[in-house]
Amino acid sequence: MNYSEYQICSTENSLTDSWKYMVMVKGQWNVAGDNYEIVSPADNAYGSLEDDGTWNGMVGMVMSNDADFAAGPFTITSARESVIDFTTTYMEEGIGILTMRPKEEENKEYKMFKPLSVTVWVMIGVAIVIVGVLVYVNNRYSPVIPVTKPEDNEPQQNPPKLSSSMWNVYGYFVEQGGDERPRSLSGRLILSVWWMFTILMLATYTANLAAYLTVTIIESPINSLEELANHADIRPLIFSGSNLQTLFKTAKSSVYGQIWSKMSGMPIVKDIDTTLSYVRTNEYAFLSDFSLLEYIMLQDCQTYAMADEKFNNAGFGFVLEENSPYLNAFNLAILKMNEAGLIEKWRKQWWSLSDDCTSSDRTGSAQSLGLDSIVGLYYVYFGVVGLAVFAFLIELICSRKIVQRWISVQVTKLNAVKTMLINRLMNRDSDVVTLVK
Numbered sequence: 001m002n003y004s005e006y007q008i009c010s011t012e013n014s015l016t017d018s019w020k021y022m023v024m025v026k027g028q029w030n031v032a033g034d035n036y037e038i039v040s041p042a043d044n045a046y047g048s049l050e051d052d053g054t055w056n057g058m059v060g061m062v063m064s065n066d067a068d069f070a071a072g073p074f075t076i077t078s079a080r081e082s083v084i085d086f087t088t089t090y091m092e093e094g095i096g097i098l099t100m101r102p103k104e105e106e107n108k109e110y111k112m113f114k115p116l117s118v119t120v121w122v123m124i125g126v127a128i129v130i131v132g133v134l135v136y137v138n139n140r141y142s143p144v145i146p147v148t149k150p151e152d153n154e155p156q157q158n159p160p161k162l163s164s165s166m167w168n169v170y171g172y173f174v175e176q177g178g179d180e181r182p183r184s185l186s187g188r189l190i191l192s193v194w195w196m197f198t199i200l201m202l203a204t205y206t207a208n209l210a211a212y213l214t215v216t217i218i219e220s221p222i223n224s225l226e227e228l229a230n231h232a233d234i235r236p237l238i239f240s241g242s243n244l245q246t247l248f249k250t251a252k253s254s255v256y257g258q259i260w261s262k263m264s265g266m267p268i269v270k271d272i273d274t275t276l277s278y279v280r281t282n283e284y285a286f287l288s289d290f291s292l293l294e295y296i297m298l299q300d301c302q303t304y305a306m307a308d309e310k311f312n313n314a315g316f317g318f319v320l321e322e323n324s325p326y327l328n329a330f331n332l333a334i335l336k337m338n339e340a341g342l343i344e345k346w347r348k349q350w351w352s353l354s355d356d357c358t359s360s361d362r363t364g365s366a367q368s369l370g371l372d373s374i375v376g377l378y379y380v381y382f383g384v385v386g387l388a389v390f391a392f393l394i395e396l397i398c399s400r401k402i403v404q405r406w407i408s409v410q411v412t413k414l415n416a417v418k419t420m421l422i423n424r425l426m427n428r429d430s431d432v433v434t435l436v437k
Helices: 019-026 057-063 108-113 120-142 161-172 185-214 225-230 243-250 254-262 271-278 290-299 327-340 340-348 369-435
Strands: 069-075 092-098 236-237 283-290 304-306 311-320
Touching: 019 069, 057 311, 069 092, 069 283, 092 271, 092 290, 120 161, 120 185, 161 185, 225 254, 236 254, 236 271, 271 283, 283 290, 290 304, 311 327, 327 340
Parallel strands: 236 283
Antiparallel strands: 069 311, 092 283, 092 304, 092 311
16 A cells, blocks of 8 residues: 655654544544555555656556556546546545745834835925915015015015025925915915815825724735736746646646646656755745645745635545545445544644634734834934934034124124224314324
8 A cells, every 4th residue: 555645755743644634544444454564666656647658656556457446636627537546525625825924024113104106206396396386476576475664664564585485385385384475376376286285185095094004914925826927936846746747738728738838847746745845935825736735824824825716626536546445435434434524634634723814814903003103103203313413513613603703793894993993083182292293
């Protein structure tokens, strides 16, 4: 008797143990007695058709009478059925796609800025500048704005500076108001549209921010076979010598053909550990029986994710040589196990959840925000505070220079006045002396 547990050669620390399929066989072992020997295929393959017309793997061993039958997740296909006999189906199964689970997003500290793209933030800054210039030009050159004459008793009001207009427009955007309001119709029209723009933009940002900060949406990079065929960075990976190799090689479907073309130069893998090492590079997606991939994912759901699509549904059966005397006995035993619910019981037992992760878990629930999600706001604030301190020091230095220059000018003026007064006094004394003489 020959068996393989999901192509896992090592019996130590394996993802699924070899005895699981043997439990199914021994559950009704009276079909063949208790004398049996378990052997493994030299090439560690299920069995696929070679280019020279021979069969490799366990199918080849059964055909050459090196084994009486093979127990494992053998997909029932017409090509295999033409050279060996299958038992009745003990399980319906499809093919799944296993990929690396996307890592948590980087730069979480700047999440509060991510509801809007960089382009939108830049355009908001540009809009503030443009509206500020328009308001400044309107206030300075509008012919309907009254100008206080010097002879009026009211204090003269000068048009605001460009910097003041910019500051007012920014204040309107952050809903803090401005110091002055335009008095012309054109200026009021400009600001009314700006206020409407501000309301809509802030409402959109607030709604997106609430959803973005409290719920993390995680999607598998591959959700279907077609997406895998069109993906530029991730390539398909299958067990060498498996039924999938024959399926994609001989398929006429355009999608299957694309998958086969992407398999050119594919690494030859025949065991789980090697296969998963390729998957963890995030360059390969592993295609195999859905139950196997589900089991792998459930054991380490933080590392792996499964695509939503399950394709090529087919039945699983055990392999016997053609016209085997054990075929009817095995078929009857499988029917009895199905009727008794043993197969479903074993499936729930072996594929039970190891944690709260499920194969379709791609959305995080709402949760309180941590410091790592808002620390970027502190970075920006303290960065601006640092810039303000720098500007203050520059202003302080400049103001001191201005004061010193003013004092120097005043001293120069005082010295000039002093010199002038001394000269006048000396000239007057000289005139007095002349008159006395």
